[in-house]
Amino acid sequence: MPTIAFVSPKGGAGKTTSALLLAQELSRAAPVTIVDADPNRPIKTWHDGGNAPENLRVVSDADEETIIDRVEEAQANTPFVVIDLEGTAAKIVLLAIAVADFVVIPTQGSELDAAQSARAIRAVRQQEKMSGRPKPFAVLLTRTSAAIMSRTMQHLQNSMAQAGIPMLATTLVEREAFKAMFSFKQTLEGLSSTNVSGLDKARANAEAFTAEIIEELKKAKARSAA
């Protein structure tokens, strides 16, 4: 019953977008709960639009006090749980990491963002130390350019690789469709190509990202069973 938390102490890194994409895609395979623990409740707002798939439900009353209970309830009800968090270094983030099976750290390709990701990574590793169990995680580069890989991005990727930080091979490309999901309160599926360009590529991107997360979850499961 995998639980995936999206963590980044910096706002605008793409947490909510990537969390929603993953949840939507996963919901094609099995029921998913998103625990929207961002006090701005962006996923709830999206969900209130009424276009969410049947397999996707949203829990939006999680706070520091209740997040562990909410996640455990969700784990009991749906095979997948996705946790979206606020973009700050808040205590609730640590609680979410504690209950997650896999942590995704979305980051944009800049040093500023990378520095904040490093904070998230430290938080994950400290919990590993505390519990004596591996807490698998990976950095997800977001809002990348479809056309070119910038030098900063390349530099970032290299330094993360050198530091032994796991990175997803898929990046989330900056796409109109990902924004349109929120503007039109629609699923990627439900958006119309008459309104939004590049929809096919966006869908393929979301699918590749989800497939990679599923692979990571399987690897993590195999490791901990070994």
Added chain:
Amino acid sequence: MSDERSNPFDVDDLLDPKPAKPPLAKPVTPAPTPIAASPTPEAPTGEAAEPRPPAPERPSRAQIEQLARDTGFISRERPRMGRRHRTGRDRQLNLKVRTVDLDDFYAFADREGITLGEAFERAVSALKALSR
């Protein structure tokens, strides 16, 4: 518009070995463990004696609190106890008082970290004790 795409993902390995539940249909009993990788679905053959990490454990709340303090992941929520909580204090008392007494009263409450209502209660019981 929404051309239903078929499900491209194979997640069977990640689901519980039970038959798939109908999506969100009825209340389900909690799974035995909330952690995905249940430690022993079956005893693995071969190196079974290999010492394994203890059962799925997560840091305790106290440990998380400590970690939060150490790493600056601070609480963004207002403390639960504000000036309004269930106390049974539901009557209004509007008084004209001297500035000096008012200041003392607030200062006392702030120093003690209590609400004005509680400060008033303490004052009343202190007065009662005095007159006994």
